[in-house]
Amino acid sequence: MRYIIPLTQEEREQLQTMLHDSVNHRKRIHAQALLLSHKGYELKINADICQVNRDTIGQWFTGWEKNKLTSLSDATHSGRPSSFDSQEKKFISLCRQSYSTD
Numbered sequence: 001m002r003y004i005i006p007l008t009q010e011e012r013e014q015l016q017t018m019l020h021d022s023v024n025h026r027k028r029i030h031a032q033a034l035l036l037s038h039k040g041y042e043l044k045i046n047a048d049i050c051q052v053n054r055d056t057i058g059q060w061f062t063g064w065e066k067n068k069l070t071s072l073s074d075a076t077h078s079g080r081p082s083s084f085d086s087q088e089k090k091f092i093s094l095c096r097q098s099y100s101t102d
């Protein structure tokens with residue numbers, strides 16, 4: 001069975017705050033998984049509750065052990081390159097602003 005190392009009181013409080021107050025759903029799920037592990041929930045049950053794969057939970061635990069709270073934020077994804085250059089983006093932004101105020 002894989003569990004995270006025991007959380008300090010400060011870490012538990014930070015994760016509880018994140019679980020209840022974060023607007024980012026994925027951060028809330030990460031925090032929940034860590035708190036469940038701290039309470040002794042097995043990896044499979046934790047994965048079922050969080051509705052993710054066991055390997056995903058394992059990756060979250062590894063990230064936590066290496067980087068603590070910063071591991072809860074997703075890395076930026078490169079995604080598809082933008083179809084618009086900077087001038088076109090500015091134009092689109094201006095169009096949105098003028099459209100939304102009318």
